Amino acid sequence: xxxxxxxxxxxxxxxxxxxxxxxxxxxxxxxxxxxxxxxxxxxxxxxxxxxxxxxxxxxxxxxxxxxxxxxxxxxxxxxxxxxxxxxxxxxxxxxxxxxxxxxxxxxxxxxxxxxxxxxxxxxxxxxxxxxxxxxxxxxxxxxxxxxxxxxxxxxxxxxxxxxxxxxxxxxxxxxxxxxxxxxxxxxxxxxxxxxxxxxxxxxxxxxxxxxxxxxxxxxxxxxxxxx
Amino acid sequence: xxxxxxxxxxxxxxxxxxxxxxxxxxxxxxxxxxxxxxxxxxxxxxxxxxxxxxxxxxxxxxxxxxxxxxxxxxxxxxxxxxxxxxxxxxxxxxxxxxxxxxxxxxxxxxxxxxxxxxxxxxxxxxxxxxxxxxxxxxxxxxxxxxxxxxxxxxxxxxxxxxxxxxxxxxxxxxxxxxxxxxxxxxxxxxxxxxxxxxxxxxxxxxxxxxxxxxxxxxxxxxxxxxxxxxxxxxxxxxxxxxxxxxxxxxxxxxxxxxxxxxxxxxxxxxxxxxxxxxxxxxxxxxxxxxxxxxxxxxxxxxxxxxxxxxxxxxxxxxxxxxxxxxxxxxxxxxxxxxxxxxxxxxxxxxxxxxxxxxxxxxxxxxxxxxxxxxxxxxxxxxxxxxxxxxxxxxxxxxxxxxxxxxxxxxxxxxxxxxxxxxxxxxxxxxxxxxxxxxxxxxxxxxxxxxxxxxxxxxxxxxxxxxxxxxxxxxxxxxxxxxxxxxxxxxxxxxxxxxxxxxxxxxxxxxxxxxxxxxxxxxxxxxxxxxxxxxxxxxxxxxxxxxxxxxxxxxxxxxxxxxxxxxxxxxxxxxxxxxxxxxxxxxxxxxxxxxxxxxxxxxxxxxxxxxxxxxxxxxxxxxxxxxxxxxxxxxxxxxxxxxxxxxxxxxxxxxxxxxxxxxxxxxxxxxxxxxxxxxxxxxxxxxxxxxxxxxxxxxxxxxxxxxxxxxxxxxxxxxxxxxxxxxxxxxxxxxxxxxxxxxxxxxxxxxxxxxxxxxxxxxxxxxxxxxx
Numbered sequence: 001x002x003x004x005x006x007x008x009x010x011x012x013x014x015x016x017x018x019x020x021x022x023x024x025x026x027x028x029x030x031x032x033x034x035x036x037x038x039x040x041x042x043x044x045x046x047x048x049x050x051x052x053x054x055x056x057x058x059x060x061x062x063x064x065x066x067x068x069x070x071x072x073x074x075x076x077x078x079x080x081x082x083x084x085x086x087x088x089x090x091x092x093x094x095x096x097x098x099x100x101x102x103x104x105x106x107x108x109x110x111x112x113x114x115x116x117x118x119x120x121x122x123x124x125x126x127x128x129x130x131x132x133x134x135x136x137x138x139x140x141x142x143x144x145x146x147x148x149x150x151x152x153x154x155x156x157x158x159x160x161x162x163x164x165x166x167x168x169x170x171x172x173x174x175x176x177x178x179x180x181x182x183x184x185x186x187x188x189x190x191x192x193x194x195x196x197x198x199x200x201x202x203x204x205x206x207x208x209x210x211x212x213x214x215x216x217x218x219x220x221x222x223x224x225x226x227x
Numbered sequence: 228x229x230x231x232x233x234x235x236x237x238x239x240x241x242x243x244x245x246x247x248x249x250x251x252x253x254x255x256x257x258x259x260x261x262x263x264x265x266x267x268x269x270x271x272x273x274x275x276x277x278x279x280x281x282x283x284x285x286x287x288x289x290x291x292x293x294x295x296x297x298x299x300x301x302x303x304x305x306x307x308x309x310x311x312x313x314x315x316x317x318x319x320x321x322x323x324x325x326x327x328x329x330x331x332x333x334x335x336x337x338x339x340x341x342x343x344x345x346x347x348x349x350x351x352x353x354x355x356x357x358x359x360x361x362x363x364x365x366x367x368x369x370x371x372x373x374x375x376x377x378x379x380x381x382x383x384x385x386x387x388x389x390x391x392x393x394x395x396x397x398x399x400x401x402x403x404x405x406x407x408x409x410x411x412x413x414x415x416x417x418x419x420x421x422x423x424x425x426x427x428x429x430x431x432x433x434x435x436x437x438x439x440x441x442x443x444x445x446x447x448x449x450x451x452x453x454x455x456x457x458x459x460x461x462x463x464x465x466x467x468x469x470x471x472x473x474x475x476x477x478x479x480x481x482x483x484x485x486x487x488x489x490x491x492x493x494x495x496x497x498x499x500x501x502x503x504x505x506x507x508x509x510x511x512x513x514x515x516x517x518x519x520x521x522x523x524x525x526x527x528x529x530x531x532x533x534x535x536x537x538x539x540x541x542x543x544x545x546x547x548x549x550x551x552x553x554x555x556x557x558x559x560x561x562x563x564x565x566x567x568x569x570x571x572x573x574x575x576x577x578x579x580x581x582x583x584x585x586x587x588x589x590x591x592x593x594x595x596x597x598x599x600x601x602x603x604x605x606x607x608x609x610x611x612x613x614x615x616x617x618x619x620x621x622x623x624x625x626x627x628x629x630x631x632x633x634x635x636x637x638x639x640x641x642x643x644x645x646x647x648x649x650x651x652x653x654x655x656x657x658x659x660x661x662x663x664x665x666x667x668x669x670x671x672x673x674x675x676x677x678x679x680x681x682x683x684x685x686x687x688x689x690x691x692x693x694x695x696x697x698x699x700x701x702x703x704x705x706x707x708x709x710x711x712x713x714x715x716x717x718x719x720x721x722x723x724x725x726x727x728x729x730x731x732x733x734x735x736x737x738x739x740x741x742x743x744x745x746x747x748x749x750x751x752x753x754x755x756x757x758x759x760x761x762x763x764x765x766x767x768x769x770x771x772x773x774x775x776x777x778x779x780x781x782x783x784x785x786x787x788x789x790x791x792x793x794x795x796x797x798x799x800x801x802x803x804x805x806x807x808x809x810x811x812x813x814x815x816x817x818x819x820x821x822x823x824x825x826x827x828x829x830x831x832x833x834x835x836x837x838x839x840x841x842x843x844x845x846x847x848x849x850x851x852x853x854x855x856x857x858x859x860x861x862x863x864x865x866x867x868x869x870x871x872x873x874x875x876x877x878x879x880x881x882x883x884x885x886x887x888x889x890x891x892x893x894x895x896x897x898x899x900x901x902x903x904x905x906x907x908x909x910x911x912x913x914x915x916x917x918x919x920x921x922x923x924x925x926x927x928x929x930x931x932x933x934x935x936x937x938x939x940x941x942x943x944x945x946x947x948x949x950x951x952x953x954x955x956x957x958x959x960x961x962x963x964x965x966x967x968x969x970x971x972x973x974x975x976x977x978x979x980x981x982x983x984x985x986x987x988x989x990x991x992x993x994x995x996x997x998x
Contacts, residue, residue: 009490009493009494010404010490010493010494012404012405012406012493012680013406013680015681016680016682049680050406051404051490051493053490054404054488054490054491109396109399109674110399110674110675110676111674111675112673112674112675112676112677112678112679113674138679140403140677140680196679196680196682198682199682199696201685201696201813201816
């Protein structure tokens, strides 16, 4: 098992994501620099949170042109697992690897708080049977208001692509959507931070279960250490 | 005298002859100008006059406060090999450094950005955060947390709402993007800050002892590098601007406010830490903060006992045609000056190329002791570096006790014929106090700050103190941090008010289970040339210094912000204090939320004073009386006892009495998860006045929640320690708050109280603000 965490200029949750997998799950984890054109051996690519390229222009709009994103596209097309957290989710949407877009919170303010989330049935690993019906994860974003057109929305529901919904919408997201996956089931994106919910003093340790659920899409039945 | 020895500046505008008018415009007194001529042996050029003007401003030189600040202890007497040693003292460098054991240390400092925030709240507050972060990573430390201390007028004013919205958004914009969590702070709303808000930002970073860097230029011929953002015309003379009173014309000073780029800062942090990790590469480093290129060059040269030569043509510039005056005085953000070991230029350049940042060699270290600046082949400034730093004038200003103190200090509720509260009055006063923005939940503010990034925040904003886990190599440590200062107390009794700020901060830390380590302070006062203001300043500093010595908590640095005045007058004196404490064992982390079933014990005795209280201000419209009494010895007994009980595992929760008094503190312990209720009986407490018992702000009081089985040993231990302890009630699984008093019982619906407390600032901010 080998986890690759991308680092863009302006990534600031890269160390958090690293610790979730390395410290929380005890998996071999390494960073990949945005100027690299190859990912190397990887079983999961994590696109972490932060403000890549200052989020100037539009969140994730510049990062998607980074050299490493070409490799991520090829990796995903070949069925490789990708998880985007917060800014990573925004980048994956901008890169066309996930459907929809994230715009400014309806409050027009940044929100940092812990949210209750309902777990949807999104396939192996990511479902209420594996995760429980409800989990708690922190959020921290100014642009997490999920939007998608009517046809896209119908497709998300029909294909079971919604991962999580907010119980108490913090940002105006359509249908309370907090995270989605692609149709093939190997690319995941979410605004909430599993990388802020794994230490004993965190608001919850549900981040560990979420990280495992993502890995289970490729590696069912894998037994992982809980720190 | 002519500027003999220097050729004319390439920009003819800068070749004006010196006039008293020009000198006055630069904020220099006639005597100071003569001193400048003495240092140079000739008239200064306009560029040099600008350089002296910023370096000799209060902001950079502390010329009116240096003698006072000498009273602060800068070393910890009781430091152990384990922790507490001062590794870098106050005033030596950009920030002080404290040993936290196992080869690790913390660097921290607070700094103000009051004037820029008054004029341009968003950019002013944002760049305040950026500046203090640079002060920390320039020491070699990785920034791991931010806090802030804010003061505004009352929220019923649209101008105040505009300022609050802008300041909070600015802090959020910068801190969130740069990825350093804003874990706590304190906010007060009082008319005295109307038109002159206070924005003090603190940053703390971690480093190993061997990673400590100095802002020193040494080694003849070592190259001097400029790294980070390009220089523009923004923030021209910001330090001098911050050393003047605010007036209606201040809005025209907008070019003196800088514009921040947190993305650039994030890159600069990573690149600088990467560069400093290369052994032997960096000789010295300093950020370009107030007074920009000027301050960083002359301070590094002066500290290193060396000279520096810089060539302005090599400085990255984002505007064309900038003259030497503009480049030297620009306060463009996100820039650093680095002195590199000669022969290793390629290594620093490679690091900055990786991060796509400028790294330009702009000069070199000399042995002349002079700061020499050239542009287009002409020397435009040539000044002894130490003249700008150690040579700055020092003043002992005149102090006069303000006349109002004669009236306020003699005021008593009895003498004023103030009717005491009856239970019905108490019933209506509590929700009013809880919903005043100074006491109300600050959720509207802190939910806009990313307080969780770096995944180390243990106790979130909204408690007595923030608690953060520091990851230090393979190990970890827990620290607590708290800010405090009640300007109202300092107005009514400067010496005592400042001590209250200190003891309350310490009490907050102890309530969180931490041993206090060291303090940083931000002295916010009015114009020191007014003797009444200087009296307040002198007394506050004396009070703080005494408390620091008493508790053996050294001052590791800080900031002085004077001239905090608007046309309505000076602000209440506000010596903001921030103390950092170490939690030796994770199990000692104590929260303020009381678990249902626990017994509530009041430590310190019944509150009996009402002077300077929020109650007096809000219910009676009075800012008078003496500040509450401070008994340092009793305070120490209380804190030592509490820490002992935390270590013994007897404390379920602890919270100190502060603004709003006993009932407000009680409510704050119940506004946690699970929404418990409480039944309290205060009827047996000796209390001459009900208002003072319920809402007075006597110091040295803590409410502890203990398990019923621990109650008897806890009270016995308090007795042995000489700490008054009275059981005042029980936490119930739900329901309301019932309080029995000698004059009858009162009850409240806690859900209703909580709603008013939680939503007060939010609903105020829904009303329109100006601009």
